[in-house]
Amino acid sequence: MRNTDFFLAPLRKFVGRKLFFRWKTLWAPHIFARTNQTAGQTTLISMIRNEKAILETFCAHASSLFDRVILIDHLSSDGTREYIKLLSERCSNIEYYCFDEPGYYQSELMTWTASHLVDRKMPGWIFFLDADEFMPFRSKDEFDCKLSQFSQFPVISMPWLNLVPLDMESGRVIDEFFLKPPKPSRHHKIAYQPSHIPSGDYFIAQGNHALFMGNRSSKVKLPAKNSFPLYHLPIRTKHQLLEKICYGIDSYRRMGSDRKNNNGIHWNEIHRIIENNSLTNEIMAGIAAQYGDTLYPPYEKSFEELLKNGYSKIRMEICCSEAMITFADVAKNRHDGTIVKNTGLSIDILNDPSTNHRKIDFDRSMGSMRMSE
Template identity: 30%
Template sequence: MIRDEADVIEAWTFHQLELFDYVLVADHGSVDGTLEFLREVSRAIPRLRLVEYKQPTYDQHVVLNVLRRMAVNDLADLEWVFVLDADEFLTFADKQSFVETLSSVESYDVLTFHWRNSYPRHPGPIGQSIDGYRDRSPSPFGKVAIRRNIAADADYAITQGAHNVAHRLMGQIEGFAFGELIHLPIRSQEQARSKILQGCDSYLSTPDYDPRQGHHWFDILNRMMVDGQSGWSFAPALVHQYGIANNARDIDVAMQNFDCFHNHLPMISVPATLAKAVGLLDGHRPIEIPHQNRILERIARRGFLKHENFDVIEDEIRELTDFGNRTFPALADATPAPVTSDALVDALQSAFWPIEHRPGSAWGEHIPFLFSVLTLLKPRRLVELGVHNGASFLAACQAVRHLQTESECVAVDNWIGDAHAGTHSSSVFSDFRNNLAQYKEFAGYLRMNFSEALPQFAEGSIDLLHIDGFHTAEAVRRDFDQWIGKMSDQGVILFHDTNEFRSDFGVWRFWRKIREQYPHVEFGHSHGLGVLVVGKNSPLTKSMTDTVFGLLSVRANEFLQVIFGNVGRLSWAPKPVASPPPTAPAVAPVDVTGLNSRIAELEHQLHKYNKSIYGRARRSIRRIRMRAKGSKST
């Protein structure tokens, strides 16, 4: 996993290509010429494969486990997988000695190569010959190499830092200490500053950051930024015991732990076709990273969840639910199946499904209607503009999974917040992504502004659009005007807060105008919800095939408001916390009088239920089904 290693990447790449048959490299957002160099090399030498990882978080273990799966799949004759960073070099004189030495460890499946922390005599780019200083003692840290049987076993995982592997049941597996690596973490003042700030930035971008991980980045940052270390004299203090927590190393004491060394790296003969690639690194400059205050600011802005929901997509390592590089083609024109009374009853009954995701939301009471409309329409692609914590979007995903329809769900939001929803904390997006991972087969997100997402959708690519962004009249009108062309011939648009009049909320104002132009249904409860039918072939515009009951008639709207208003309130109401049952006595006498009293009480409650709106709604659904069955039998 490589990021901005222009001063060492040429030597490292040609060294690894000399020793190994196949090299897999994951670039972590390099902008200093490293990425362009690797692209040119991968084109000229196919046994180097390049993938990109664009998340800002330091999910090293995630990326490395993706790469080892790729290696197993790509190479039928794979024997060993070595894990090496761009500042780590094996000490073998040539490939023959490497292979011969490796063949002597037939009884081991996991090897460890410990670091020999080093730094160059003169700061600057690393070439084929390395002159410098190395620590007299090997580090307790290093990198692992695993045999194919371990790499192919899903119960094993490379851990963060790649210092060892872990088994799902047995825990951490220590490798056989087999050799050493020349480790050059610090190569110049500029490179050190750039690397350390980027390392701290990546760790702080990770939610629930554990200070026990990557603590050496912050130790070095303290020495460089707080203590004001300058020049190349600080290198021994930074490199000595690199990776071990210690922020008070004395330069003179550290220097006494280093010896001079020289190493000549075996490398491939560089093809003439790679002259352009090498030229990309000429005159490179380390990346200018702003002051450490910017890094501290990242704490408040971090919103990326560390989990295993990653794979290689078009040679880029991405989260499966990250649709950032996806495009969404137009949906084919189709004549939907007509709505029957049975289909309507099924849709109404789906309103009584239990709601699995219940984050705090003003949308919750509309979820039963959402279940019903998805059951009835079965949209091929659903898009939500304005997701927040995902109450409505996750409910839609729940319905799609339950119905097992060929639907795709896309959430669009910047997860920053606005004047109406308030500023979002980092946990809002993290929690949403965590919940969304279970629907990765058909759902994902675009973390961007609505207008930025527009180019990714073709005309006629959306069946169901939910607009719930900024709630001024101007904002909702802009969202509608920009997205109406993306709707299919079966298109339906939902608008939330059509019955909210406080402050500068203006959805109600836009809704009262636009509903005059299209067939619609609306609900007044839970801040209001408008349903606008914009597609000419939407089944909602047709009369049901076996009755004259029109789904968009005034009579139907009144009936639906009663049903979904009450079901919504009952479904979204907080569930009472059940008190623990009292401890029954060892021998309890039968109290016939008490039982009769309890039976009478239950009968009274049942009578009240049957007369309630909720009970009448259930009976209405039952009567519709019975009438439908009766008409079919005649």
């Protein structure tokens, strides 16, 4: 029963004494019975929108590390949707779904996907990564070995290492140099073992930053064991940054009253800075270095200043197989060579009758999701 206080203390505050002892009796023995088990099956769930510039690298990275990769396209208009659809047909461990609700209901989508598309009883881990987040492992064996060290913990946290690209024109990731901060960000992502979580209500927080037990009106944050950092590349080129902010702000706006006060506020803040300043490399470096935190002027950070403040020059050493397909393959796969018909903030997959059976629908009035028939 080692380390139980790490998880049990917050629950004492959330539930009554009677319920707490019931939880301890039913759940804790299952969590802490074995501490040296293997990692089990690893599953990645990722919500993706307009990530053409980095998607080939991200998918090659994800498919080389995870046993199962679930990619959910959210209204892409740059060919991303057809790319992951074709990739799922060529790669046995990649699955494709689409989500066409214009609002940014990430928490609801990740929670539903983890609960309905992954077997809760199967030993293993569920991860939630964006296309700009990379695991710091050079092989799947190294990844699985590291995970086995955390087998007794239901939830782990992975702090961001917000990398600043030295090349802000190409957008390339592999074999490129970045500036790495002297310490990780206070912001992190989580992964969890569903077989170690008691059956009942729990949900993934917006941004995939936490796991809560209970419901959205009465909840407790489940403690997460600090594990290993994630390479985070939120800002790579000017075009990518502008598009990221535009889509993020629009998606939250379309949630209407469902949007929580602080959700996505950093995107609005970055948008304000960009509107009032020239988008220079120094501005981009400053935003990348402080990404996720409140930004204070002066916003500019030169590479020399960052190096003086403890940043170091690195290349990401990550596991990355050769890309199974390229965007050129997607175009060739179409008889007419056309990838998508762009309709602004929505997308029409041309002559694609197979899309519907992979579509996840959301009922705003009920707050519920289902797979389209």
